[in-house]
Amino acid sequence: MARDELGLKIDGRLGSLDAEALLVGLRALLRLLGAPPAEAESGERPLWALTTLREGSAVLAVRPGGVVSAEAVDRMAVVIRGLEYLAESPGEPSGWDPTDLESLLAFQSVVGMAGVEGVSFLLDRDRSVPVTAGLLDNARASLSVATTSLGSVAGHLYRYIGRAGGRSEVGLREDATGRAVTITFSDTLQQKMLAALERDVVVWGEVRRNAQGRKTSVRAEDVEVLTYGVPEPIRQLVGVLGAGAAGPELAPPGRPGA
Amino acid sequence: MPELARVCIDANVFIDVFVRPAGRESRLPGSLWVLEAAERGEHQLVVPAHVIAETLCSGPMRPDAARLRADRKANVTRFLAWLRDSRPLVVEVDSLLAQHAGELGQELEIKGPDALVLAAALRARCTVLYSWDDDDLTRHDGHPLLDGLRVVNPTVPPDKLPMQLSLDDADDNAGEDEGEALERLRARYAVEDADIEAAEDAALESDR
Numbered sequence: 001m002a003r004d005e006l007g008l009k010i011d012g013r014l015g016s017l018d019a020e021a022l023l024v025g026l027r028a029l030l031r032l033l034g035a036p037p038a039e040a041e042s043g044e045r046p047l048w049a050l051t052t053l054r055e056g057s058a059v060l061a062v063r064p065g066g067v068v069s070a071e072a073v074d075r076m077a078v079v080i081r082g083l084e085y086l087a088e089s090p091g092e093p094s095g096w097d098p099t100d101l102e103s104l105l106a107f108q109s110v111v112g113m114a115g116v117e118g119v120s121f122l123l124d125r126d127r128s129v130p131v132t133a134g135l136l137d138n139a140r141a142s143l144s145v146a147t148t149s150l151g152s153v154a155g156h157l158y159r160y161i162g163r164a165g166g167r168s169e170v171g172l173r174e175d176a177t178g179r180a181v182t183i184t185f186s187d188t189l190q191q192k193m194l195a196a197l198e199r200d201v202v203v204w205g206e207v208r209r210n211a212q213g214r215k216t217s218v219r220a221e222d223v224e225v226l227t228y229g230v231p232e233p234i235r236q237l238v239g240v241l242g243a244g245a246a247g248p249e250l251a252p253p254g255r256p257g258a
Numbered sequence: 259m260p261e262l263a264r265v266c267i268d269a270n271v272f273i274d275v276f277v278r279p280a281g282r283e284s285r286l287p288g289s290l291w292v293l294e295a296a297e298r299g300e301h302q303l304v305v306p307a308h309v310i311a312e313t314l315c316s317g318p319m320r321p322d323a324a325r326l327r328a329d330r331k332a333n334v335t336r337f338l339a340w341l342r343d344s345r346p347l348v349v350e351v352d353s354l355l356a357q358h359a360g361e362l363g364q365e366l367e368i369k370g371p372d373a374l375v376l377a378a379a380l381r382a383r384c385t386v387l388y389s390w391d392d393d394d395l396t397r398h399d400g401h402p403l404l405d406g407l408r409v410v411n412p413t414v415p416p417d418k419l420p421m422q423l424s425l426d427d428a429d430d431n432a433g434e435d436e437g438e439a440l441e442r443l444r445a446r447y448a449v450e451d452a453d454i455e456a457a458e459d460a461a462l463e464s465d466r
Contacts, residue, residue: 151350213354228342228345231297237275238276241337242279
């Protein structure tokens with residue numbers, strides 16, 4: 001596999017491998033990647049291009065094709081990083097949401113099909129992530145332990161990701177942690193959110209966290225662009241909220257021992 | 259560029275500076291130093307979100323006269339503008355932080371707001387938490403639960419306190435009146451009156 005490809009290998013002997021396994025596997029792969037890919041800014045139609053289809057075991061791979069958008073390339077990277085993460089431990093990977101975890105769990109049905117001896121994601125020439133019970137358990141656990149609360153996240157909106165499940169997505173780099181958080185939003189916020197791209201913002205809404213408590217996504221209810229000025233020197237603000245600042249008839253601050 | 263050390267503050271540090279309550283002038287230089295060091299880029303200031311509320315809920319809340327209310331509102335706006343523009347790292351109080359604070363509060367037997375400050379400092383991976391609360395916070399400095407976080411009073415490091423009067427200074431200038439002492443310090447260090455007053459207070463305390 002090339003670096004910008006994601007492959008799927010379904011182990012099994014030709015003649016006994018269920019043809020449906022290939023169909024369901026490819027469909028699940030495309031669903032995981034978010035098909036169709038995010039539209040390029042030019043509005044031209046991108047696609048996931050089939051780049052490998054080999055017999056023996058069934059091996060296939062896709063990569064961003066057609067009009068290759070930065071969003072599609074980014075999405076591929078997010079999916080690959082997430083697969084590697086889930087192979088090691090439970091927890092919603094950065095940039096993933098519950099829909100992605102459910103898409104990964106769909107591969108469980110491929111594993112159980114007639115003639116299928118194993119299923120693996122091929123990340124590149126040397127790296128693969130087998131679809132094992134451990135991987136699927138981690139994905140399942142991530143779904144069950146993710147917590148949701150109303151809250152906010154502050155950071156830099158650094159890219160438009162695309163559209164999935166009727167909502168658009170943008171990527172935010174959180175100030176406090178430097179980690180990526182996926183922001184999803186409805187059409188009513190579209191204009192406001194796009195205007196906030198490449199800006200520092202605070203986003204409010206339903207904040208989802210992974211098993212480690214890290215913010216992974218926010219279902220946005222509103223966004224505010226932050227603009228900064230030059231801060232007033234702190235010395236000019238000493239006592240600004242105190243009695244002295246509030247008016248002459250209030251006693252000024254006293255001095256101990258005075 | 260190396261990442262700046264993060265220092266967290268308790269509400270009393272903000273209150274000392276922005277509210278400047280009567281009877282606590284001796285704490286001003288230390289509290290001011292923490293904020294000015296952040297202003298100079300010597301460390302990254304970390305502010306638990308509820309500290310903002312505690313600060314704004316200190317001092318005179320609702321002056322009677324309309325003009326005073328307007329003044330108060332304008333001053334609150336200045337404070338909030340400073341808070342926005344100086345870009346401290348604000349730690350939001352969320353359910354996870356609240357749960358962690360609850361655990362710390364139980365273990366250390368401290369009140370909720372203090373436990374929230376500790377939890378925020380730990381979440382932000384701060385090296386130091388500055389507080390004047392010796393009853394609930396600084397007495398836990400070095401506790402294993404704090405994972406190396408120092409919890410100390412915000413005293414100005416000796417090498418960064420030019421206006422500090424040493425005992426020798428006090429002896430050399432024995433007999434001078436307050437006005438003379440202020441003039442001497444002003445000429446020597448060119449610092450603000452408030453600093454001089456606080457330094458004198460500290461010297462008086464030492465003499466006692």
